[in-house]
Amino acid sequence: MKKEDVPQDKSNLCALNIKELCYATDENGNYTTALSSGWEPKTIALENSILEINERIEQARKDVQNDLVSPIVYFMEVHKMDWITLAGYVGMWTWRVKRHGKPKVFRKLNDKILAKYAEAFEITIQELKNYHGN
Template structure:
């Protein structure tokens, strides 16, 4: 793609960042150019975020229905999986999976809950309210 043909379409990340892409200059040499976005990429990103929002909503429903612990909701919201959350908390993966069960979660000590709260960047009280504070 030529330098003057680099897409400058509006995207979700356009206000936050620009992307470096490779293009050819007038002499045919490769060079870098900044792009604010590309429609195809923006559409793909929007679809991915819709999937994330659906997963978070599903996790919230599972917690409210008593089928999962609040850890699942915050884990989905923070885009974490069991191995990642285990690494952040220092728990074994099997322990995290077990703590996703509401009956087990209710019996967790405050120190274990605090580890989860720190890893998920929330307050302990947020486990009860499923409240998210943006910073």
């Protein structure tokens, strides 16, 4: 596409004043770079992704509130992590981290283990222990 045709549609990136680097051709037909604020299909996909993430966070909050999962699940969703990623951050096996997602198991964790989660989530141990989905 030509440099002057690089899309400049409004997107979530505009609010953050972020531009995306794209390749385009200049008036001589040579490849060059251009900044784009977004384009409609990408904006729609990004908005859908953000909505899905927010729905997952809200569901995790409710699940913590109803004592179905531990706060680890909520903070994992807030930080856009999955079990494998979180296991890497805390240096434990994935099956063990999943087990810590159970409220009954979570309540028995010592501060040394909770500190690993707190560090991964950039919160205090007390914030982690005392989060009840409220």
